[in-house]
Amino acid sequence: MTLQTRDLTELGSRLKGRVIEPGDSEYDAARTVFLGGIDGRPAVIVRPADADDVARVVGLAAETGLELAVRSGGHSGAGHSTTNGGIVLDLSDMKRLEIDVPGRTAWAEAGLTAGDYTIAAAAHGLATGFGDTASVGLGGLTLGGGVGYLLRKYGLTIDSLLAADLVTADGRLLRVDAQSHPDLFWAIRGGGGNFGVATRFRFRLEPVDDVVGGMLILPATPDVIAGFIAAAEAAADELTTIANIMPSPPMPFVPPEYHGRLILMALLVHSGGGEAGERAVAPLRKLAEPIADMVRPMKYPEIYPPDDPSYHPQAISRTLFVDEVDRGVAEAIVGHLQASDAPVRVAQLRVLGGAVARVPAEATAYAHRTRRIMANVAAFYEGPDDRPLREAWVTEFAKALSHGDDAAYVNFLGDEGEARIRQAYPGSTWDRLVEIKARYDPGNLFRLNQNIPVGNKGTPASIR
Numbered sequence: 001m002t003l004q005t006r007d008l009t010e011l012g013s014r015l016k017g018r019v020i021e022p023g024d025s026e027y028d029a030a031r032t033v034f035l036g037g038i039d040g041r042p043a044v045i046v047r048p049a050d051a052d053d054v055a056r057v058v059g060l061a062a063e064t065g066l067e068l069a070v071r072s073g074g075h076s077g078a079g080h081s082t083t084n085g086g087i088v089l090d091l092s093d094m095k096r097l098e099i100d101v102p103g104r105t106a107w108a109e110a111g112l113t114a115g116d117y118t119i120a121a122a123a124h125g126l127a128t129g130f131g132d133t134a135s136v137g138l139g140g141l142t143l144g145g146g147v148g149y150l151l152r153k154y155g156l157t158i159d160s161l162l163a164a165d166l167v168t169a170d171g172r173l174l175r176v177d178a179q180s181h182p183d184l185f186w187a188i189r190g191g192g193g194n195f196g197v198a199t200r201f202r203f204r205l206e207p208v209d210d211v212v213g214g215m216l217i218l219p220a221t222p223d224v225i226a227g228f229i230a231a232a233e234a235a236a237d238e239l240t241t242i243a244n245i246m247p248s249p250p251m252p253f254v255p256p257e258y259h260g261r262l263i264l265m266a267l268l269v270h271s272g273g274g275e276a277g278e279r280a281v282a283p284l285r286k287l288a289e290p291i292a293d294m295v296r297p298m299k300y301p302e303i304y305p306p307d308d309p310s311y312h313p314q315a316i317s318r319t320l321f322v323d324e325v326d327r328g329v330a331e332a333i334v335g336h337l338q339a340s341d342a343p344v345r346v347a348q349l350r351v352l353g354g355a356v357a358r359v360p361a362e363a364t365a366y367a368h369r370t371r372r373i374m375a376n377v378a379a380f381y382e383g384p385d386d387r388p389l390r391e392a393w394v395t396e397f398a399k400a401l402s403h404g405d406d407a408a409y410v411n412f413l414g415d416e417g418e419a420r421i422r423q424a425y426p427g428s429t430w431d432r433l434v435e436i437k438a439r440y441d442p443g444n445l446f447r448l449n450q451n452i453p454v455g456n457k458g459t460p461a462s463i464r
């Protein structure tokens, strides 16, 4: 079915928010998403002002059968934040934030980004853990899990989630928490956008203010890589690290002789700060003479570099988990990175554990609680011609690191098919998600996502 002019006129007259159509001067900017190479042309982009508007758009999608793309920050790696010929429900105008300072909680609308929220909460010396990038939206990040700089101390983003307001496929606005719709509350903590449109979230805030954090760049030899991961795992839970092993870009703070050579570019936060922070970082600094050391006392939001809205990389990536980075694994990482000539190529290692692992696997729909290290391998491509080459390298590299263990973090999945989605939800997690999906979205209205299919209990034949 197509969208008629009268549908749009009627929708526009009933909405408090905005309706953007092809031909409007804003249309091209409004259809642009974070990743390059994604060029959806929706029939309409709606920017709701509140939950009632959201319910109206969900109703329109249900009536017309048109594909519905739900967008908060537009960072989907699978291209799910836009559609060709369908409806984009873009929550980016919904940015209300109410912080209860004494109660240490916040109600945050889904259109806020990690950066918006973090800066506002920091004014009170408080934080909730999100990801590594300020422009990522709270909507997608939270519903998939949320892996960031506070995870070893305070867990995933979903571990700080107390409640959400959700518009379901039948247009109802539900308050979802441990008491009310507990099945849905379980499902939206990791199950992504399958169950409804989250209009706002209630988060717990933690006392995070002065931290020790920043970038530490070391030469990426196998010994340094293995030593870094061992030291990061042995560190106190206050220290969370992200290690990017990659050829050095020509960054001004890296001496020119290192440009193009493999570096370990670590981004880290010690949420306690002060002396304890310096002590925790010391073993990392000792692994080799740092090429650049910008780890310093800072206010927590400073860990986010400023966003560049014109940055739209074309990238292929694969997500996986590894449980050890010994010298052999480190050698494999170095070998694969050296064997490619992609303009940007990287292996990213995030040491997990701590508070993430203290939550039982069945408590939320993010079940990979005991996995020790999350890895991503990625390459940028320049256009359709070199994409297959870069994709083959990424696939082969990921296979070499995962040894056939295909477990995945849903928020880092691309458009990789149902078997891969199944790998994000091991064992009974999948069955439970399928059952809840059938109850709340039997028509699969929310299908443009890492989709939990309706009525498909059990394991796809391809991965048995």
Ligand SMILES: Cc1cc2nc3c(=O)[nH]c(=O)nc-3n(C[C@H](O)[C@H](O)[C@H](O)COP(=O)(O)OP(=O)(O)OC[C@H]3O[C@@H](n4cnc5c(N)ncnc54)[C@H](O)[C@@H]3O)c2cc1C
Residues within 6 Å of the ligand: 034, 070, 071, 072, 073, 074, 075, 076, 077, 080, 081, 091, 110, 130, 131, 132, 133, 135, 136, 137, 138, 139, 140, 141, 142, 143, 144, 145, 146, 147, 148, 192, 193, 194, 196, 197, 198, 199, 411, 412, 448, 449, 450
């Ligand atoms: C540069 C970059 C850095 C990243 N860093 C991290 C990181 O450090 N840690 C981490 O955990 N992840 C990270 N991610 C992955 C990120 O969490 C996911 O891509 C996430 O889905 C993005 O959320 P979004 O709202 O920005 O994206 P969108 O594209 O707007 O949304 C992605 C999907 O989430 C669902 N969705 C979004 N909003 C809602 C809503 N309000 N209600 C219902 N469903 C919704 C929809 O299915 C949508 O297709 C990163 C991604 C990028 C591109």
